[in-house]
Amino acid sequence: MSGKAARIELTSCMHQILSQLAASRNASRAIIVRARIILLAFNKLDNQTIADTVKRCPKTVGLWRRRWRDSSQALLQMQFNLNQSAFQRAIIDTLSDAPRSGSPGRFTNEQISGLISLACEKPQNSGRPVTSWTGAELADEAQRRQLVDSISTSHVNRILREVSLKPHRSRYWCNTTEKDPELFQRQVETVCRTYYEAPQLYDRQRTHTVCIDEMTRGGPKTV
Known part of the structure; x- marks a missing residue:
């Protein structure tokens, strides 16, 4: 009896890079096939169907599904800490033959969560003379609260963009009208x-x- 297939989770950025690799004329054949495996697995195809599609054995498909799953947390953290080119390189490394543990990244998951939570607050609660957050204001407030030692405006904007958070456009449920x-x-x-x-x-x-x-x-x- 075969074991349970590794569940694949992708961010929009990961999906975009994998799609580019799968259609690439410059990447190695191995990287192209492995990128296709992850994309097909993300679409919830079973290992046998994926194997038939990419002309590989189910055991190989299962191996690369597990490799991606085991690297996904490190990749998610790197996505917030690397530029597009460097992150693409990290994904290629993950799909390469030698196992990679992945860089832990500059910021922890707790720091990233804290920054996102801050973006859901009203700036006025922090004494900010603005009605909606900007990347610069958030970076400054995150450092003032010691959520991070330092962070650039562009890095803040990249994190918010990835989680589709637009504090200058929307009111969020964290800005409650609850009195208690x-x-x-x-x-x-x-x-x-x-x-x-x-x-x-x-x-x-x-x-x-x-x-x-x-x-x-x-x-x-x-x-």
């Missing part, structure tokens, strides 16, 4: 915990977590 701060804190914790546990629920119980409210006031629902 303890109640709001419990609501925030419930929503964040639900999103955090969603992948584990899917892996263990095949439970899908679905957000049925654009503003997530009541939190996501599991089905």
